[in-house]
Amino acid sequence: MSKMDQRRYSDASLGKRLQRNTGRAIADFNMIGDGDRVMVCLSGGKDSYTLLNMLMALQKRAPVHFDLMAVNLDQKQPGFPEHVLPEYLDQFDIPFHVIEQDTYSVVKRVIPEGRTTCGLCSRLRRGALYNFASENGVTRIALGHHRDDIIETLFLNLFNGGRIKAMPPKLLSDDGQNVVIRPLAYCTEEDIARYAETKKFPIIPCDLCGTQPKLQRQQIKSMLSEWKRAHPGRIENIFRAISHVSPSQLADHELFDFINLGNDSHEPAGSPGLLIPDGRIHGEMKPTRV
Numbered sequence: 001m002s003k004m005d006q007r008r009y010s011d012a013s014l015g016k017r018l019q020r021n022t023g024r025a026i027a028d029f030n031m032i033g034d035g036d037r038v039m040v041c042l043s044g045g046k047d048s049y050t051l052l053n054m055l056m057a058l059q060k061r062a063p064v065h066f067d068l069m070a071v072n073l074d075q076k077q078p079g080f081p082e083h084v085l086p087e088y089l090d091q092f093d094i095p096f097h098v099i100e101q102d103t104y105s106v107v108k109r110v111i112p113e114g115r116t117t118c119g120l121c122s123r124l125r126r127g128a129l130y131n132f133a134s135e136n137g138v139t140r141i142a143l144g145h146h147r148d149d150i151i152e153t154l155f156l157n158l159f160n161g162g163r164i165k166a167m168p169p170k171l172l173s174d175d176g177q178n179v180v181i182r183p184l185a186y187c188t189e190e191d192i193a194r195y196a197e198t199k200k201f202p203i204i205p206c207d208l209c210g211t212q213p214k215l216q217r218q219q220i221k222s223m224l225s226e227w228k229r230a231h232p233g234r235i236e237n238i239f240r241a242i243s244h245v246s247p248s249q250l251a252d253h254e255l256f257d258f259i260n261l262g263n264d265s266h267e268p269a270g271s272p273g274l275l276i277p278d279g280r281i282h283g284e285m286k287p288t289r290v
Contacts, residue, residue: 018050022186025169031140036139038069039070046203048144050144051184052068071096071098072096075104085204130177144182146182146185148189156217167182
C-alpha cells in the first residue's frame with residue numbers, strides 16, 4: 001500500500017471513529033429523539049464544524065427523524081469574516097441563521113485589559129442562544145465540546161473553584177426551557193483536529209480570547225498534554241472516572257445522606273441513597289441544570 005493509500009485509509013478510519021463515538025454518546029445519554037429540532041451552534045472553529053458534519057452524517061442513517069439547523073452568533077468582533085460560514089453552508093441543504101448581538105463591546109467595556117474574558121463572554125453567548133432556541137421551536141441545542149474540554153473543565157473547577165464539576169454531555173437550563181447536548185463528548189481533540197485538517201474547514205479564529213496566553217484553560221491543557229506523554233492511558237482513566245462516580249466515597253453531605261447512614265429509623269447502613277435539594281432521599285440524581 002502506497003503512502004497516499006495509507007493516508008486515505010487512515011482518514012476514512014478517522015471519520016468512522018468520530019461517527020461511532022458521536023453515535024455512542026447520543027445513544028448513551030438519549031440526546032436526540034424522534035421529531036427533535038436540533039440547533040447546531042457554529043462558531044467557525046474545528047469543533048463546531050466537526051459537530052455539524054457528524055450530525056449530518058448520522059441524520060442520514062439514524063433510526064429516528066430529526067431536523068438540523070445551523071446557527072452562528074455574530075458577536076460583532078472587529079474583522080470577523082461574515083461571509084465564511086454562509087459560503088461554507090451553501091453546499092448543504094440545511095437552514096442557517098445568524099444571531100447578531102454585540103457581546104464584544106460589552107466584554108471589552110466590563111472586563112479590564114489583560115483579564116480573562118471567557119467567563120462573561122460565554123454567559124452572554126449562552127443567553128443569546130437560549131433566547132433564539134426558545135423563540136424558534138428548538139428542542140436540542142448542540143455544542144461542540146469534546147472529551148478534552150470536559151476533562152479540562154473538571155480540573156479548572158477542581159483547582160480554581162474548589163468543586164468537582166465538569167461539563168455533562170446533556171443538561172437542562174435553569175429555566176427548564178432548553179436541553180443542551182454535547183454529541184462530541186466521547187471524541188478526542190486530537191481526532192477532531194486531524195479531521196478538520198482533512199476536510200479543510202474554513203477555520204475562523206477567535207480574536208477576542210484566543211490571544212490571551214495566560215488563560216487557565218491553556219495551563220490545564222499543557223498539564224494534561226504532559227501527563228498524556230508521560231503516562232499513557234491516564235487521560236482515558238480520568239474521563240472514565242467522570243462517568244463512574246461513587247457519592248458515598250466523597251464528602252458531600254448534600255449529595256449523600258451521611259447523617260442518616262446506619263440509622264435504623266431511616267435506610268439500612270450502606271444504602272446508596274442520594275439527596276435532592278429539598279432533603280428527601282431519592283434513588284437517582286435530578287437532571288443537571290446550568
